[in-house]
Amino acid sequence: xxxxxxxxxxxxxxxxxxxxxxxxxxxxxxxxxxxxxxxxxxxxxxxxxxxxxxxxxxxxxxxxxxxxxxxxxxxxxxxxxxxxxxxxxxxxxxxxxxxxxxxxxxxxxxxxxxxxxxxxxxxxxxxxxxxxxxxxxxxxxxxxxxxxxxxxxxxxxxxxxxxxxxxxxxxxxx
Numbered sequence: 001x002x003x004x005x006x007x008x009x010x011x012x013x014x015x016x017x018x019x020x021x022x023x024x025x026x027x028x029x030x031x032x033x034x035x036x037x038x039x040x041x042x043x044x045x046x047x048x049x050x051x052x053x054x055x056x057x058x059x060x061x062x063x064x065x066x067x068x069x070x071x072x073x074x075x076x077x078x079x080x081x082x083x084x085x086x087x088x089x090x091x092x093x094x095x096x097x098x099x100x101x102x103x104x105x106x107x108x109x110x111x112x113x114x115x116x117x118x119x120x121x122x123x124x125x126x127x128x129x130x131x132x133x134x135x136x137x138x139x140x141x142x143x144x145x146x147x148x149x150x151x152x153x154x155x156x157x158x159x160x161x162x163x164x165x166x167x168x169x170x171x172x173x174x
Contacts, residue, residue, distance in 0.1 A: 060113030060134055061122060061141075063167045066153055068174055071164040072118055072136060074143070077150030080106050082139035082171060084161040089138030091125050103142040103155075103162070105133040120169020137169030 061080070064073045072080050083103065085094040095103050105127055113134050115122055120137040127133045134141050144155030144162070155162050156172075163171045 059116050060108050061115045061118045061136070063117035064151065066151065066164070068153060068156060068164055068172050070117075070167055071153070071172065072120075072141070072167060072169075073150075074106055078143055079147055079151070079153050079155065079164055080136075080141040081144055081155050081162045082136070082165055083142060084163070086140050093125065093127060093133060093140045095140075095142065096128065102145045104145070105131065106141040106143055107131040107133050118167050118169075120165070120167065136165055139165065139169065139171075141165075 059075050061072055062075060063070050064077060064079075066079070074080055081103065083093075083095055086092075087094070093105065095105070107127070108124070109132070111124060111132065113122055113124065118136065123135045123138070124132045125135055125140060142162075144152075144158070146152075146154040146158075153164060156164055156174075163173055166172055
């Protein structure tokens with residue numbers, strides 16, 4: 001009989017196998033209309049729930065300690081990620097279709113998200129759905145559906161294209 005830790009580890013390994021296979025590109029287009037940017041779990045983007053929004057004036061970005069060092073997190077402590085297929089500073093997200101199911105955008109109500117401990121340039125873009133997505137140093141920020149709890153960093157390095165960011169807004173590839 002497997003212990004609780006062994007079961008959890010086995011489930012996490014299986015989940016990551018599905019996520020990595022769904023997030024790696026097989027030579028297809030990496031443009032904004034591409035669906036090879038994060039699909040897994042067999043869900044469509046229409047069935048996904050929108051990412052939690054923060055009230056205007058509330059802290060939008062903060063910093064947490066992790067095994068990877070200090071990283072940027074949402075107010076609820078959930079890790080935020082950047083996507084290598086996005087173009088830094090373009091004002092657009094390249095994550096669409098199934099990608100958004102697994103990597104929902106971090107959105108806020110209002111234009112000027114507050115920060116605590118984040119030193120990089122914070123801004124916003126408008127998503128295809130009309131929501132206000134937060135950016136850090138021009139990188140749109142996303143949650144990862146595989147992070148169940150505060151402090152999880154299960155999305156780090158997925159497909160070799162998803163990364164946590166330092167408080168200065170620099171990609172941490174470790």
